[in-house]
Amino acid sequence: MSAPPAALPAATPAPPTKATAALPGTGVARLLGRRAARVPRPLGRVLASAGTVFLLSSVLTFGLGALSDANPAAAVLGETATPADIVRMDHAFGLDRPLPAQFASWLAHALGGDLGRSWFTTLPxxxxxxxxxxxxxxxxxxxxxxxxxxxxxxxxxxxxxxxxxxxxxxxxxxxxxxxxxxxxxxxxxxxxxxxxxxxxxxxxxxxxxxxxxxxxxxxxxxxxxxxxxxxxxxxxxxxxxxxxxxxxxxxxxxxxxxxxxxxxxxxxxxxxxxxxxxxxxxxxxxxxxxxxxxxxxxxxxxxxxxxxxxxxxxxxxxxxxxxxxxxxxxxxxxxxxxxxxxxxxxxxxxxxxxxxxxxxxxxxx
Structure with a gap:
């Protein structure tokens, strides 16, 4: 009577390589998933909606200023402003660029804490x-x-x-x-x-x-x-x-x-x-x-x-x-x-x- 075959040793998992670590669901992806799961669902929804509201509010806030008829040269110099003065001040405040470029620059600076300068006092x-x-x-x-x-x-x-x-x-x-x-x-x-x-x-x-x-x-x-x-x-x-x-x-x-x-x-x-x-x-x-x-x-x-x-x-x-x-x-x-x-x-x-x-x-x- 032959002896029963010996049990095969359990296969040890291969160490993760750069290729396997980059796969979805492994490595950093799993770590980010676990951290994201720690955020309660109501708070996550409010965070997402807050980001959306802030972006829309920034668009409306910038749009109201851009669509107004206010002009720095006309506001500061009044009726004495010449066309050359208006062109020079528009260039100084960046108002001669397209509106999308102005908004992107304004929002990037605003997120960094720079909200521009006052047209009258020139203070930040x-x-x-x-x-x-x-x-x-x-x-x-x-x-x-x-x-x-x-x-x-x-x-x-x-x-x-x-x-x-x-x-x-x-x-x-x-x-x-x-x-x-x-x-x-x-x-x-x-x-x-x-x-x-x-x-x-x-x-x-x-x-x-x-x-x-x-x-x-x-x-x-x-x-x-x-x-x-x-x-x-x-x-x-x-x-x-x-x-x-x-x-x-x-x-x-x-x-x-x-x-x-x-x-x-x-x-x-x-x-x-x-x-x-x-x-x-x-x-x-x-x-x-x-x-x-x-x-x-x-x-x-x-x-x-x-x-x-x-x-x-x-x-x-x-x-x-x-x-x-x-x-x-x-x-x-x-x-x-x-x-x-x-x-x-x-x-x-x-x-x-x-x-x-x-x-x-x-x-x-």
Missing amino acids: VSDSIATALPVDLSIAGLALLLAVLLGAAGGIAAALSNGGRLDRAVTAICSVLGTLPAFVIAIALIVLVSVRLRLLPSGGYVPFGQDPGQWLRFALLPALALSLDAAAGIARQLRTSLVAALRENYVTGATMRGLSGRRVLFGQVLRNAAGPAVTVLGMNVPILIGGAVVTERIFNLPGIAQLSLRAAEQHDVPVIQGTLLVTVAVVLVANLAVVAGVLALNPAARRAGSARRGRLAAGAR
Whole structure:
């Protein structure tokens, strides 16, 4: 009887070569695929749409300036501009080139931080925006903080008093605040707080780095005027989400296990119900930027809105284009931050992303 044949040794995989490493699905391709799979699908969609919106916005922003009848020589020299002056200044600003070449050069320089120079002051537009933008960012940041604090307090109080007097009072106040424009609230705050009570100044601005205390005194009223509408929206949305979340089975189970109501509310319920309120907050970012145009004029703030208004009055096209592009970029970054915040607060979105990564990894194997 012959012995059974010996088992063949397992074949060892050949080391990857340059040819196999370059094949799809191997080497760098697999590494890039794994890194791309780590990006949650909602965030990836927002990134793609943000890039598309930014490109379209840049085309519209440049097109509005290119199609306008504004001319640097006519704007600066006025009626004394000769045809030779116009030709010379058009060449100096690159306006004698075809529009596609002008747009490509402008966008390439803008992505590098160079937004051109003002037709009137000849100062770099990026320097003017860098001086004015911190004013808006500091006011908007304080307004967002006030909106979150006031909105969260109102929404939680209304949800815990569901159907009670406090709930009805918060709902009525939010309904009134949601109908008032920011400039009406700003004027009312100036009359009440600055003129009658003499607690805060009615205008002016001090940089935060120069004196944080004085910055807060000057920034509090405009930030409060901008924040009340957003706070009302957050309170209404958070109240609705909390009332629904407090009726879930996991809340009853946590209470039966002996967890305190405060721990259940702030440890589980609030985190699950905060997603829609965060979305409302993100939707109010463009409203805050739009409201800053009027608010800056009322409180005499040297922000980007005043910069763009002066540029519009002077037909200073490079400044107008730069402020519009930067404003669009700020709004898109804020939307990305909101999506990231919703993903961080929403466990279901993270589980969906994890499941998708698992399916991709299984398919790669």
